Amino acid sequence: MTGRTGILRAVAPDGDKPRPVAWLAPEGGGVEWTTDPGAVTPAGPVTPVMLPWVAR
Structure with a gap:
């Protein structure tokens, strides 16, 4: 564990x-x-606010 924090951009091949x-x-x-x-x-x-592409 590195303790780094970030925004998950994708789960994809490398x-x-x-x-x-x-x-x-x-x-x-x-x-x-x-x-x-x-x-x-x-x-x-x-939360829904974090997912703007989800219809509300």
Whole structure:
């Protein structure tokens, strides 16, 4: 565990790796990084405001 926090951008392939990885970016912008999707934990509950594409 690195203690890094960021915004989950995608869970997608990374080159020729056999499993998808989680792509994250710092909240204020910057260099993205990857990690195992199982290492990602939510910072808090997801609310409708956080999902603007969901019809209300």
